[in-house]
Amino acid sequence: MLLDKIIDLATDVQQPLSVLLRQCVLLGYELKNDSLKAWANQELNGYTEPDKIPEYRVQNAGATGVFNAGYAYPNVSRAIPSSVMEEPHRWAAEIVRLAEPVSAYERHLKSEAL
Numbered sequence: 001m002l003l004d005k006i007i008d009l010a011t012d013v014q015q016p017l018s019v020l021l022r023q024c025v026l027l028g029y030e031l032k033n034d035s036l037k038a039w040a041n042q043e044l045n046g047y048t049e050p051d052k053i054p055e056y057r058v059q060n061a062g063a064t065g066v067f068n069a070g071y072a073y074p075n076v077s078r079a080i081p082s083s084v085m086e087e088p089h090r091w092a093a094e095i096v097r098l099a100e101p102v103s104a105y106e107r108h109l110k111s112e113a114l
Helices: 002-011 017-031 034-045 087-093 102-113
Strands: 058-060 063-068 075-080 095-097
Touching: 002 017, 017 034, 017 102, 034 102
Parallel strands: none
Antiparallel strands: 058 095, 063 075
């Protein structure tokens, strides 16, 4: 049964999340559930509308600057508070919307593990 397969995939840490999401798309078709199909497809293909990104894909962010004090001194990284940034740019130092497909994050995590 498809639901049992989804449960098995959800508990198998060796399986990519994208495999589980494809099964959710199939379940959405079987159940004739448009919202499940739409959600799973957006997770698989990425979100094209920033205002429709789910809350769990919105994370706090911060800005960091790399400062060079001169030839004899090393570069120094420091956090930059969003309050000192110009208003049109503050959003980039406050939140990040993770709109990419799940597979992009899976590839990144896999490359970090190597």
